[in-house]
Amino acid sequence: MKYIAMIPARYAATRFPAKLMQDLCGKPVIVRTYEAVVRTGLFSEVYVVTDDDRIEKVIQEAGGKVIRSLKEHHSGSDRLAEAAKDLVADVIVNVQGDEPFTAKENLEELIRIFEEDKEEKVDVASLMEIITDTEVIANPNNVKVVVNKNNEALYFSRSVIPFERAAVEAPYYKHIGIYAYRKRALEEFTLLPASVLEETEKLEQLRYLENGLKIRLSVTNISTIGIDTPEDLKEARKRQALEVF
Template sequence: MKTVVAMIPARYEATRFPGKLMKDLAGKSVIVRTYEATKKSNLFDEVYVVTDSDIIYNEITSNGGKAIKSIKDHESGSDRIAEAIENLDVDIVVNVQGDEPFTQKEPLKKLLEVFQNDIHNHVDIASLMIKMDDDEEINNPNNVKVVTDEQNFAMYFSRSPIPYPREKSKAIYYKHIGIYAFRKQALLKFTKLPVNRLEAAEKLENLRFLAHGLRVKMVKTNQIAIGIDTPEDLKKANTIFKH
């Protein structure tokens, strides 16, 4: 494999928890903790934070990290990353969530192994999924479900429980975890494609991949990074760091 980079899209504003990436987590900001965890994996040639915020940009660079300032306004992290990599000499790009300071090495390594083993370039995008057994979790529309073919390529993503449990004992459910690894050209192609009716209905941008023929390889994992979406999550994260 050639050049592999991690990109951490980071907005200062957040609907549920404004400014969360700059909140203190055991003596450092959440975004710096995430950057350091990603660097510590030693999987990437470079790690960048990509942001529209001067505050976050200065936070990363003043702590010895690398940051890229977005030129345009963007609807999604994928669009923000696409702008950042357009003129960079990279082959594989991993999108790491900025609010996940406990980002772990093993799931990221599994994503990169997909491309190492893909000698015929059949895979455009790789992403993660984890098995779900709890009915409440399965029926929660905030948990995106994915169904795959026999080679673990994604067939569909939905907020609804899929497959429908006509015989409940035979239904297996997987939750999609929104960490992506892209071939550079697949990401650039994706951001130029129009929103299709399925994406508009479910509010899931990953349906745009499938609607336009991009092949998404799903990788099973047992590890979920802890995200920080609320002040309560931040309290829990601080407790974890102290122990």
């Protein structure tokens, strides 16, 4: 199968404007992310999907490929689907532009899900990690997921799920927002109206579930590191400095 990585890269950001263009030890954050994905050697092609001239310029200067997108989309899946419509690919892997330290092992795990899905029943692959800290579990900024015995998503929520009515020690999983999609699933997604649960929770993956599409997850113990605040950037610079030198 042909796997393509796409890195959505919007210039605007509510909490940290222009974060993708911030300097990370000599290169913009988005360039570091792009180069890290290329270095994995997992993908036939890697594209940065952006609506901004500045991001396009730095990626092209780094020798990268850019696909321009419309400025407004209802969801990240809609943005990727628009960008991928003319590409030949079986699976599109979505890597966040503000995560320059995305682990190769996590990306390999997404690919493994599709490689083992011989009957092509899986539409979307994603990751989750076990969480035990009660504050992390209760935090609505951390999306939780419950799965069936095949690790297929039953529901995603910002609320605490499952609710502990009885002390049976059910696991709690935090959803890690790295996705891989069959291209046909992305195309189908864009034809579906935004769903009630999606709008209620502000979680686009619920549109897939409400329409019967399968999301299979795998457990990872390698957390992603996103740059959402200036403080995150300071920590990223410390880590990048260690990798550079």
